[in-house]
Amino acid sequence: MGDRTVAEWEGRQRKAAPPPGAGTSVRGHVGPFLLARLRRPRRPRFWFEILLIAVSYWTYSLIRNAVPEQRAEALRNADWLWRLENHLGIAVEDSVNHALNSATWLIVGMNYYYATLHFVVTLGVLVWLYRSHPGRYTAARLALFATTAVALLGYYLFPLAPPRLMNGGGFIDTVVVHQTWGSMASGDLKHMSNQYAAMPSMHIGWSLWCGLTLYALARVPWVRVLGLLYPLATLSVIVATANHFWLDAVGGMLCLSFGFATARLWYGALPYTLPRAAGAPALLPAKV
Incomplete structure (x- = not known):
């Protein structure tokens, strides 16, 4: 994907903007002007971003874990979802779980993958965006935050074991069997996390966000390939460790679609089509 310059982006805005004095008052321009300033991708500030990410994740964890653990309903929903997958002919999670559990080295690695890469890779991609694509960072970050926010509705409305x-x-439960710390919802750490917040899977939502970001913006071919493989590997891990159903992953993808739609509505373009450098205005709303 070629990089757009700020000058090219501003040129598109000038062409789309109405000519001066086109029958609108000064007051009529104030609203769109202020909105355009708010929607203008700016160079992110390091300490603000660190604080924002820390506070946002703390708030997400607090709300997620504050959702009542509706165990009976969560188990009923799990039984219903499992029957639905059997009806659709995609209920093979148990076979994958048992087959990979027999390879101790592999399933232990998957436990640690589940516990760590979810955070490490996502933060790594955010840092890379901050350093290399400042003009796209805030829009991509908004897509990720909106994805995570809408997932909270899923945890509340559809508790799922x-x-x-x-x-x-x-x-x-591969964490319990192999005595690893591969999940905040297993073993000694289970009391620190809501165990019945499996739908949607944010492991999939976040990993797909990372993968699409790397594929769209990375220039090194093997990094782009890794971007495509990362969400696929994550899907294998969440199923093999019996932490999610296939359909939880679908829920994560739907949440990510909402996240990108939110960024598209606010900035007037998808994050990856914005100029690489900060400072270009987002698309102005069309005049009625």
């Missing part, structure tokens, strides 16, 4: 907690599901 992960496969490993189903009654009679036959799934293996």
Whole structure:
């Protein structure tokens, strides 16, 4: 994807803007002008971004864990979802879980993957965007934040037990069996996290955001390939460790679609089509 310059972007805005004195008052221009300033991608400030990300994740975790653990309803929903997947012919999570659990080295690695890369890779991509694509950073960050925010509605409206907690599901909790710390919702750490917030999967929402960002903006071919493989590997991990159903991943993708739609509405363009350098205005709303 070629980089757009600020000059090219501003040229598009001038062409789209109405000519001066086109029958509108000064007051009529104030609203669009202020809105345009708010929507203008700016160079992010390091300490503000660190504080914003820390506060946002703390708030997300607080709200997620404050959602009542509706165990009975979560288990009923899990049974319903499992029946639905069987009806659709995609209920193979138990087979994947048991097959990969037999390879101890692999499943232990997946446990640690589940616990760490979810945060490490996402933060790494945010830092890379901040340094290399400042003009696209705020829009991409908005897409990620909006994705995470809408996921909270899913946790509240549709409490869902992960496969490993189903009654009679036959799934293996790989963290418990192999005594690793591969999940905040297993073992000694289970009291620190809402165990019935499996739908949607933010492991998928965040990893797909990372993958699309790397594929769209990275210039090194192998990095772009890794961007495509990362969400696929994450999907394998969340299923193999019995932390999610396939359809939880679909929920994560829908949340990401909402996130990108939010960024598109606010900035007038998808994050990856904005100029690489900061300072170009976003698209102004069309005149009626």
